[in-house]
Amino acid sequence: MSLNKAVLDIRNRQRVKPSPIDVPAATWTGKDVIESGEIDTITIIFKTSGCWWGKAGGCTMCGYVYDSAQDVPSDDDLMAQLEKAMRKASDFDRFMVKIFTSGSFLDTKEIPIEVRHRILEELDGDERIVKVLAETRPEFVTEENVKDCVSVLKNTDFEVAMGLETSSDVIRKQSINKGFTFQSFVDAAIAARENGATVKSYLMLKPLFLSEKEALEDIVQTVRDAAEYTDTFSINLCNVQRGTYVEYLWDRKQYRPPWLWSIVDILQRTKKEFPDMIITSDPVGAGSKRGPHNCRECSHAVADAIRLFSLTQDLSCFEHLSCGCKDLWEQVLELEDHTFGSPILD
Amino acid sequence: MTRYFEVQQRDGAARIGKFLLKEDIRTPYIIDTRNLSMPESPIIDGGSLWKYSSFEEAQEHLRETRQKAGEDSLIMLPHQDFTPEAPRNVTIKVAEKAEEIKDSGATGAIYIPGKQVKKHDLYVLEGAGCFENNARTFLSILLEMKKDIAPDTAIYAPNIATPENLAMLIYLGIDVFDNTKAIIAGYNDIYLTTAGQFYLDSLAELPCRCSACSSTNLTSLREMDKKSRAAILEKHNINAMEAEAALVRERIRAGTLREYIEGQCRMHTWLTALMRLADDEYDFVESQNAIARKNTLVATCGESQNRAEVVRFAKRIQERYTPPASDVLLLLPCSARKPYSTSNSHWKFINALGKSRKFVHEVIITSPLGIVPRELELTYPAAHYDTTVTGYWDAEEKEWVASCLENYLTQHKYTSIVAHVEDAYRVICEIVAEKLGIDIIYTSLGNVSSPESLRNLSKTVSELCTGRKRGHEQTQKDLMKAVADYQFGKGAGEILVPEGSTVKGPFPKHQIFAGKKQLITLIPQYGTLAITIEGAKALLKQGRYTVKIDDFVPRGSLLAPGVVDADPLIRPNDEVIIIGEKAIAVGRANMNGDEMKRSNRGVAVDLRHVKKLE
Numbered sequence: 035m036s037l038n039k040a041v042l043d044i045r046n047r048q049r050v051k052p053s054p055i056d057v058p059a060a061t062w063t064g065k066d067v068i069e070s071g072e073i074d075t076i077t078i079i080f081k082t083s084g085c086w087w088g089k090a091g092g093c094t095m096c097g098y099v100y101d102s103a104q105d106v107p108s109d110d111d112l113m114a115q116l117e118k119a120m121r122k123a124s125d126f127d128r129f130m131v132k133i134f135t136s137g138s139f140l141d142t143k144e145i146p147i148e149v150r151h152r153i154l155e156e157l158d159g160d161e162r163i164v165k166v167l168a169e170t171r172p173e174f175v176t177e178e179n180v181k182d183c184v185s186v187l188k189n190t191d192f193e194v195a196m197g198l199e200t201s202s203d204v205i206r207k208q209s210i211n212k213g214f215t216f217q218s219f220v221d222a223a224i225a226a227r228e229n230g231a232t233v234k235s236y237l238m239l240k241p242l243f244l245s246e247k248e249a250l251e252d253i254v255q256t257v258r259d260a261a262e263y264t265d266t267f268s269i270n271l272c273n274v275q276r277g278t279y280v281e282y283l284w285d286r287k288q289y290r291p292p293w294l295w296s297i298v299d300i301l302q303r304t305k306k307e308f309p310d311m312i313i314t315s316d317p318v319g320a321g322s323k324r325g326p327h328n329c330r331e332c333s334h335a336v337a338d339a340i341r342l343f344s345l346t347q348d349l350s351c352f353e354h355l356s357c358g359c360k361d362l363w364e365q366v367l368e369l370e371d372h373t374f375g376s377p378i379l380d
Numbered sequence: 381m382t383r384y385f386e387v388q389q390r391d392g393a394a395r396i397g398k399f400l401l402k403e404d405i406r407t408p409y410i411i412d413t414r415n416l417s418m419p420e421s422p423i424i425d426g427g428s429l430w431k432y433s434s435f436e437e438a439q440e441h442l443r444e445t446r447q448k449a450g451e452d453s454l455i456m457l458p459h460q461d462f463t464p465e466a467p468r469n470v471t472i473k474v475a476e477k478a479e480e481i482k483d484s485g486a487t488g489a490i491y492i493p494g495k496q497v498k499k500h501d502l503y504v505l506e507g508a509g510c511f512e513n514n515a516r517t518f519l520s521i522l523l524e525m526k527k528d529i530a531p532d533t534a535i536y537a538p539n540i541a542t543p544e545n546l547a548m549l550i551y552l553g554i555d556v557f558d559n560t561k562a563i564i565a566g567y568n569d570i571y572l573t574t575a576g577q578f579y580l581d582s583l584a585e586l587p588c589r590c591s592a593c594s595s596t597n598l599t600s601l602r603e604m605d606k607k608s609r610a611a612i613l614e615k616h617n618i619n620a621m622e623a624e625a626a627l628v629r630e631r632i633r634a635g636t637l638r639e640y641i642e643g644q645c646r647m648h649t650w651l652t653a654l655m656r657l658a659d660d661e662y663d664f665v666e667s668q669n670a671i672a673r674k675n676t677l678v679a680t681c682g683e684s685q686n687r688a689e690v691v692r693f694a695k696r697i698q699e700r701y702t703p704p705a706s707d708v709l710l711l712l713p714c715s716a717r718k719p720y721s722t723s724n725s726h727w728k729f730i731n732a733l734g735k736s737r738k739f740v741h742e743v744i745i746t747s748p749l750g751i752v753p754r755e756l757e758l759t760y761p762a763a764h765y766d767t768t769v770t771g772y773w774d775a776e777e778k779e780w781v782a783s784c785l786e787n788y789l790t791q792h793k794y795t796s797i798v799a800h801v802e803d804a805y806r807v808i809c810e811i812v813a814e815k816l817g818i819d820i821i822y823t824s825l826g827n828v829s830s831p832e833s834l835r836n837l838s839k840t841v842s843e844l845c846t847g848r849k850r851g852h853e854q855t856q857k858d859l860m861k862a863v864a865d866y867q868f869g870k871g872a873g874e875i876l877v878p879e880g881s882t883v884k885g886p887f888p889k890h891q892i893f894a895g896k897k898q899l900i901t902l903i904p905q906y907g908t909l910a911i912t913i914e915g916a917k918a919l920l921k922q923g924r925y926t927v928k929i930d931d932f933v934p935r936g937s938l939l940a941p942g943v944v945d946a947d948p949l950i951r952p953n954d955e956v957i958i959i960g961e962k963a964i965a966v967g968r969a970n971m972n973g974d975e976m977k978r979s980n981r982g983v984a985v986d987l988r989h990v991k992k993l994e
Contacts, residue, residue, distance in 0.1 A: 035467040205430060208460070208474065243462050248431050288463035288510050358606035362567040369560045372416045372425050373539040374490065375461035376509025378564055 037211045038091035041279045045091065048277035050100045055081060056114040059101035059136060061122055066130060067312055067345050068165060074129040078119040081107060082144035085137030087171060087213050094211050094242055097275025098136035109149045116153055123162075130165040131157055132195075140174035140183075140194075147182075154186040165191040167234060172196050172214055172222030180229040193265070194226040195234040200241065200252050201259035209241040211279075216259070223263035232265040239271050239300065239326075240292040242280060245370035246363075246378075250296045257304040257313070266312040267304070271297055271326035273319035284324070290377040294320060294328045294336040295363040298352050301340070305349055314344035329380075332357035384454060384486040385501045385534045386981040390952055390971065391632040392688070393526075393553035393668045397534060399423075399501070401486060402452045407534060407555040408625055410541065410618075413563065419448035423488075423502075423556075429460035429478055439481050451485035454501060459490045464507040464517070468494055471506075488536065491525050502534040502556065509539030509560075515653035522552060523664055531971070532940070532979040543574045543620040547628045547644045548651045551637055552658060553668070557625075559618050566614030574624050576647050580613070590619035635675045642681055659686040666692055667972050670953040671867070672760035672906035679767040685748035685780050689761050694750045694784050700865045701753060702873070703792050704858040706741035707847030711785075711799040711809060711820075713828060714746030718763040719888075719907075721754070725829050729800060732834040738855075739845035740798075743788070745805050747777045750784025755862030758888050758907030773804040782808045789816055796844050800824050800837050856883045860892055860902065860909070867908055867955065868925055875918050876900050876911070894918075909955060913991045916957040916966045925950055927969075927976060927985060929960035937986050938967065940979035948973045956985055965990040 035043075059079040066075045084102030085092060092099060107115070123129055133153075137144050145153070157163050166187060175194055183192050198219045199210050206212045223233045237256055240249030257267060271292050274284045283289045297315050304313050317340050319325025321333030328336055336355055343351040370378045385407075389396040399405040401422040416425040424445060432438040438458045445455060458481055462471045472495045479498075488502030497503070505525060511518035525535065534555040541549060541557035542565075549557065565572050569580040573587060580602065586593045592615035601609055631637040645651040658665055666688040677689060684690070710733075715723035721730065730737060742754040752762045773781075789797075789812060799809045800823045813820045823837040850858065860883070861873030868876075876899050877892050884891045888904045899915035902908075911919065920926065928945040929938065938958060950956055950973030958965040967987035969976070976984040 035469060037467055037470050040467045202430075202433065204433075204460075208470065209430075243460075243466065244430050245428065248428055251431065283463055283465060286463075286465055286510070288465055288507070361607055361610060362564070365563055365567050369413050369539075369563060371428065372413050372558070373461075373509055373560060374459070374504050375463050375507035376539050377463070378509075378539070378560070380568070 037094070037208065037279075040282075041094055041211060042091035044277060044279055044282055045088075045099065048100060050104070052104050053081070055103045055105055055107040056111040056118075057081070058115040058119045061119040063122055063126075065345055066132075067314065067347060068130065069312075072345055073164070074123075074126045075132055076119065076123040076126070076129060077132040077134065078116065080112060080115055080133065080135045080139075080145070082112070082135045082137060083107070084144070085135075085171075086141060086143060088137065091211065092213075094209065094279040095238065095272050095275065097278045097281075098134075100277055101136040109146060109152075112145065112149045113152060116156065120160075126162060128162055128164060130167065131163055133166065133168040135169070138170035138174050139168035140170040140179045150183070151186055154183060158187045158190050161189070163190055165193060167193040167195050169195040169197070169236075172219045175222035175226050177225050177229055180226050180231050184230040191232065192230070193232045193234050194222070195236065195268075196222060197236040197238070197270075198256070198260060199236070199238040201256040202252055205241050205244065205252060209243050210238070219260070220263055223260075227263075233263060234266040234268060235260055235264040237267060237269045239269055239297060241272070242283060242289055243375070245373070246293060246296055247367040247371055249292060250300060250367070253300050254303055257300075257308065257311075261308055261311060264311075267314070269297060269300065269313070269315040271315065271317050271320070273322075273326065274324035287379060288377065290379055291324065292326045293363045293366065294326050294333060294340065295360055296367075297326065297340060298336065298355065301343055302349060302352060305347065312347060315340055316344065317341065328363065329357060329359035332359060383501065383980070384452075385532060387532055387971070387979075388982070389632060390668065390670075391635050391637045392551065392665065394551050394628075394632050394637050395553065395555065396629055396632050397555055399454065399486075399534070400452075401454055402450060406629075408546075408550045408628060409556050410621055410625055411536075411556060411558040413558040413560045416558075419445050419453075421449075422453050424449055424453055424455045426455045426458040426483075429458050429474075432458070435477070435480055442481060442483055446483055446485060449485075454486040454488055455483060456488035456490075456502070456504060457481060457483060457500075459504075461490065461506060464510050464521070471495075488534075491529065493521060493524050493528075497528050497530075499530065500533065502536055503529050505535060505537045505554070508537035512540055512545075513650045515650045515657055519552070519654060519657050519661070522554070523661060526553060526664070530978050530980070531975040532981050541621060542577070543572050543617070543624045544576055544644075544647050545651055546621060546624045547574075547631075547637070547641050548654050550625075550628050550632075551641045552654065557621075559621065562617035562621050563614050566612075566617050567610045569609070569613065570617075571613060572617040572620050574620065574644065574647070580609075586616075588616060588620065590616055590623070592616040592619055635670075635673050636678075638687060639678045639680070642683060655683060656686075659683060659688075662688060662691060667948075667951070667974065669951065671951040672908045672953050673764070674905055675764065677761040677765040679748045679765055682774065682776055684767070685777065687748075690748050690750075693761060696866050697751065697753065697756070697784070698787050698791070700870050701756070701862060702865060702870065703741055703753060704755070704850060704854075704862075705848050706739065706850070707795040708740040708841065708844050709792075709794040709797045710740045710742050710841065711797065711801060711805075712742055712744050713801050713805045714744050714752070716766075716769070718765070719757040720744055720752070721757060728829050728834055729837065732838040733841055734838065736838070736841045736845045738849040738851070739847060740841060741794070745781060745785065745801065745808060747773060747781050750781050751788055753862065755859045756866060756907070758859075758902070758904065759863055759866055760906050760908065763907055771803065773807075778804060778808055778811070782811045785809070786812045786815060789818065795847060796821065798823055798837070798840055798844070800828055800833070802826070802828055853883055856887070856890055857881070857892075860890055860900065863902065863907065863909055864900065868919060868922065869949075872919060872922060872924075875922060876909070876915055878918075906953070910988065911955055911957070911966050913964060913966060913989050916964055916989075920957060920959065920964075925954060926957045926959055927973075929958055929963075931961035933963040933992055934958065934960075934965060934987060934990060937970075937983045938965075940971070940976055940982050940984045943976040943984050946973035946976040946984070950976070958985060958987070958990075961993070963990055963992055
């Protein structure tokens with residue numbers, strides 16, 4: 035059985051509750067940091083026909099595939115989703131729009147080109163919006179596609195976001211099953227930047243099968259490898275999503291989500307090495323069993339520090355953090371390199 | 381070929397071995413996990429392939445490590461680990477690719493089920509740490525691994541050992557462990573003992589007197605800063621594990637590990653499950669168990685009757701034993717003193733039988749062995765077991781013993797059956813009699829040794845004794861024949877106690893002579909036979925229990941690499957015949973036949989007689 039087949043088997047077993055197709059999968063507001071500083075954001079998860087890669091199996095940690103629509107949404111359904119989502123931004127004076135589809139915004143099978151134009155035109159028309167970010171797999175980041183978006187967004191910045199996860203092709207293939215190479219990311223990033231867009235790279239801590247330290251060092255190395263192709267890094271901390279291969283192994287005590295101390299260490303080291311780079315991390319689900327966690331006592335405080343750093347890019351956020359479990363984490367870093375295929379659980 | 385590891389002593393699947401590295405390492409061994417990345421250590425982890433961008437890089441790192449470490453350190457070759465439930469053919473494919481990385485000295489590798497094994501000195505049970513509490517999966521992978529790799533290869537189970545489970549893991553045949561769990565427990569404020577784990581806050585005193593625990597007390601331990609406390613707990617946890625390892629090694633040397641784990645496994649459900657499931661793997665366990673030992677087999681729990689030695693004894697009675705020519709069967713209860721015939725109660729039975737004894741065949745009913753024909757009362761474990769006696773027999777005990785008796789009575793017919801038994805023994809006889817529709821005459825009148833009962837036995841038997849009878853020498857020969865068949869298989873008795881042979885020596889040190897040539901001697905402490913060269917020559921035609929060697933004359937002991945072929949029926953301590961073009965010899969097996977064939981190191985047979993062939 036290949037890794038992809040293993041993922042697909044789980045996908046096929048998973049039951050998905052039907053939901054209306056003219057409502058977005060999710061929408062929320064938040065804050066982010068761009069070159070000019072902190073800014074309000076609205077995140078829209080479009081309910082499309084779904085990620086082509088995810089439908090064929092897809093990534094071991096991705097549960098977003100279940101957010102896609104059961105029936106193919108019409109163009110009007112998609113526009114209705116936008117309209118409903120944007121209501122949440124009605125109070126904002128100046129903000130950024132982050133578009134996700136649980137797949138690729140630039141895949142015309144998910145978002146037909148006419149709909150893409152209508153969405154971007156509408157956002158461009160809203161003068162409060164300073165920047166639009168759209169997530170996509172790199173195979174859709176072509177010169178043509180980027181030019182197309184940038185030409186519609188006349189007065190608004192455009193950022194292409196890609197889930198690179200790691201610069202290691204071995205890990206991306208044999209642990210994550212992402213289905214592209216570092217080179218394809220590089221090509222996409224160059225295409226984006228040469229045609230007037232900026233690039234945001236999502237990285238993932240920690241992939242299946244890796245020790246805590248291997249995963250930590252992999253992210254540090256990835257930041258080094260990808261820095262010249264990206265404007266911003268966002269480091270996602272793996273949380274155990276339902277219906278994923280990660281969940282399957284986690285259930286069987288064969289995976290532990292990352293320690294929050296690991297991401298603190300990563301942020302400190304990479305920010306020092308690349309002071310001008312925006313490096314963020316949103317510790318979703320921090321402190322829970324399924325999410326990144328330290329011990330019960332400190333998880334929430336450490337997660338808050340990570341969020342604060344992500345907005346301020348100020349390393350002093352981490353200065354006063356300490357907890358007895360940090361010693362344990364240090365032991366895990368040392369010992370988990372020699373457990374030969376079993377994680378050190380709490 | 382394993383060049384750096386040798387098994388020196390065995391107790392069932394458990395073993396004491398030695399790594400011949402820059403320093404000799406005795407197994408079972410607990411690696412200090414932190415030393416695995418140090419090139420000066422005797423055992424080194426070559427590292428994970430997840431972190432290298434290319435195999436060239438990994439190869440280069442390995443070359444550097446080997447250079448620093450020298451040829452006589454064992455390096456576990458670079459590996460890309462997956463957890464146990466990762467797709468098999470991904471792990472196989474990745475592992476096959478990793479074989480491009482070459483090394484020259486002592487090496488270890490990850491065992492991947494389904495992938496062809498090479499000849500490393502050590503194999504790692506990948507993801508062992510995931511199997512805690514999962515007895516079934518753990519055992520099935522371990523057995524698959526044992527089947528695949530050479531028997532003189534060390535097995536390392538990482539990130540699983542604790543003081544509590546160590547004895548069981550060693551019992552199952554694992555040689556190498558590490559202290560990862562002990563360290564992590566220390567940092568989690570967990571205090572490990574052989575009787576399970578305790579959170580430090582739940583303890584009222586420190587139940588240990590090791591150096592770490594003696595250096596402090598509970599109050600100061602609790603008040604200490606986290607780091608210092610963790611250091612002491614870690615030290616204690618490791619001490620507890622080392623102490624347990626030393627105790628288990630002693631048990632292996634003494635040959636009594638089974639008795640220990642029958643108690644120790646009660647500390648955790650999964651350990652008890654491991655014992656029961658392993659007992660169910662009869663072929664695996666039996667093949668490793670010595671045919672005879674000097675030790676007492678102590679049966680203290682229900683699982684004792686599932687021991688390979690007990691089951692094997694019953695199977696051999698069924699498959700190899702032929703009763704002497706008698707028409708009357710007398711069933712007797714067992715006695716605490718062994719062999720039974722030296723006990724008070726059996727003396728009384730024998731006296732009561734008087735001259736009628738020539739007409740009867742005696743079979744003893746007992747738990748947990750089932751039934752023991754008088755001829756085999758000396759043979760391990762019949763004269764070597766001790767069991768908890770309360771007068772109460774549980775249902776499984778009764779069922780097991782009844783099934784042994786039932787099998788026997790189905791196979792062998794008598795004109796009359798007398799049972800001089802009481803209580804549970806009688807219940808068992810009644811169950812079997814009813815099931816088979818046969819009559820059993822009961823002679824005991826409330827107490828088997830009372831004068832009335834004995835008189836009744838005497839009277840009953842003398843009335844029945846009209847059929848075939850056996851003389852004194854024939855009875856001795858019947859004993860020798862029965863032991864020969866038990867030991868070498870059906871038919872061996874006819875060969876080793878041939879027509880016209882004579883018996884010499886007092887009970888139980890009988891010897892059989894064919895003319896002036898001695899063929900066999902009974903060794904009282906094991907109740908097994910030693911054969912002479914003449915006996916070996918006679919037995920050779922049967923083709924069993926032979927070890928084939930090349931054209932050389934062995935001396936002292938036969939080493940495993942000298943073995944060309946060996947009968948897979950051979951068990952440790954079996955009497956074996958060594959045959960090659962230049963010599964015939966007899967000796968005692970030190971390992972089983974399969975291990976002789978597949979090992980490259982270690983003593984296969986301790987020789988007793990060697991004769992050059994012209």
